[in-house]
Amino acid sequence: MYRHSLRTRVAIAFALCVAVLSVAWGLAFFGAIRFSEDRVLVHQLQRAAESYPALTTNxxxxxxxxxxxxxxxxxxxxxxxxxxxxxxxxxxxxxxxxxxNEEPSAGNxxxxxxxxxxVAGIEAASSEDWWWLLLITGVVGTLGALGFGLGVVVMRRAIFPVVQLANVVADIDVEHLSAEDHKRIESSRFGDDEVGVLAGTIEKTLERISAFVARERYFTDSASHELRTPITVITGALELLEQSDLSAADEKVVDRIRRATLDMKTTIEMFLCLARETDDGLYDKQFLVMPLVSQAIEQQRHLLNGKLVDVEIDQLAKPKVCGHPQAFSIAVNNLVRNAFEHTLAGQGPITILIKEHELLVTNQVSALVTNQEGADEQPTPAEASSFHGYGLGLGIVQRLCERNGWSFSLHADEARVATRLSW
Structure with missing residues (x-):
């Protein structure tokens, strides 16, 4: 517990250090003056003693x-x-x-x-002067070293609470906060000065963050169960419906429900994947890229029904990625779905290029369409308006890539949209 603020303690420490050094230097100069006086008198007396009984006069x-x-x-x-x-x-x-006593006359x-x-025999010889200079330099250096040491000790004592708080904060792993980390600060031991205020603020902040992390974990655990249960029930009901005799119209409705359910399941998994703090070590798994790309194409192929758009896959390598397989699958699904959704009829093909360290998905957006009379025309404004934005999922892809150490970029112009996922 400190009675004075940090600013006051630092000022007192500085003043104390200056005062001690001033006294030390003053005593050193006073001692040097007295020593010089004594030395001159001693030398005069020695010279007189050497010529005794005939005393010499200097x-x-x-x-x-x-x-x-x-x-x-x-x-x-x-x-x-x-x-x-x-x-x-x-x-x-x-x-x-x-x-x-009078002014001199002219010419005088x-x-x-x-x-x-x-002063012969009284003043020190030149060789002796060098020894005295060396001695004085040693004394000055010693006083300087003592002053520096004193300053370090005094200042360390003054700012010790700051160093103590910094060490406590440095020992906290901000990537894996626990509910007890804020108690390690113990702000009460720092008093009520500036350091105490800072320690109290950090303690309260860590307490709020720990509570938030606990609520987030509870929410994701509950949401994972509560949101997936209805999806599982709907999926089971659809499987029962598919086993019964359905008309062509009913089969189309069931197919739409199945796709919507699959999209909802993917969306839930995507948001839960972003919300979780940890995923049981899944961030260092190795997996192949091509199977996940093929799966994404099959899941999103219904978006190309009636568009007469081809999908070209150019596999230049068979890369393996180290990371979270579910996150990568979600990212690829988003890229493929955006390319399929924003490609109008006849604006093909959609190309998917797989390299050793990147995945490139490109779709055309400015091809001419043919009207009923056979003439070429540009897409209508209503059709072109759907090109802007390229889907909310791309922002989520960006977050997934940042979380896993991948990189994502999008390039769009009047002719095409190209998305690149690198690892």
Whole structure:
């Protein structure tokens, strides 16, 4: 349980990290300054002790240029401006100051005084400077590493609830949700901050999805029984009728009922196949394509009665498909039925091409029809209107293909309609 929001905790963590690093750097610089002071004084004392009992003086004043050390005389004669100068080769620091209280007259120069500080033996040698530079670099690098480690620890502590929630959500298999998955979130342990709100929303969402999946499974199981039972009863009644003496008109009616019943059975199976979450491992079965194509043609051939349209099957291969056989059969039935329904009399042939990895169904839609006088004419607007849409089942075919990892495409123009099913 956290008393502050995630935003506040992150801000506090950042401020704490900056404060600790600032204190560490401040102490480091303060220690370096004190060490430098002590080092200079110690070196001065050591140099004085080495010349004991005749004590040397590192700091001396000169009023005349001639009294300066020989290495500085030539430079002093150039009348340098007031200030502090350093001569590294001679290991001397020189302060130039003016001793006159009045303005110099024309042509005269302001008298100068020189304060010379001999740092020989006090300043560190060049080789020693490199060692100090290496030491300082090591200290700075160590402080940087400690600061980075501290920042990582503090920020991890601040965003730990987010990482914890992400790990819990990542462990949930969204493809196979169970009724207990939402309880794994346990939103109450995240408090009432932003992470708690997010965890509560995810928990409620998963709970609703789990309830929906349970209702869907119950519905499909019930619908599978309740919808197929009437179809079975009708099919049995039709078989009894076919065994009795029927007139020609009655046989046509029974045949229409049988076809309608078959269409209804196919439609029910199609929608149940789309609604089910699982189908008992049927999505990895292997089956031949040609038997299902032949079965679809026989089931839908009644749609070509009286149209004088031929069906040409060109089998270039004998492919096997891995997937759901019932879904593939439903898809092929839809493609064949749409081709048969939207082909008018004389607008043939309908071609079915079977390749190694695809099935192509093509039907003509713009052939000229012959009227009673023997003249050629275009189809009437009423006839042409039936060409648009090409059946509601093609949208279902698209969903079946997506579910099984197949691909479906349709190409329609003024001359023909071509549907392609690839696997």
């Amino acid at each position: 700091l001396r004043g000169y009023d005349e240029v001639g009294s300066l050390p020989e290495s500085l005389r030539e430079w002093a004669q150039t009348n340098p401006d007031e200030g502090i100068y350093e001569f590294e080769a001679e290991e001397l620091h020189v302060a130039v100051l003016s001793t006159g 120069k302001q008298p100068r005084a020189f304060v010379v500080f001999d």
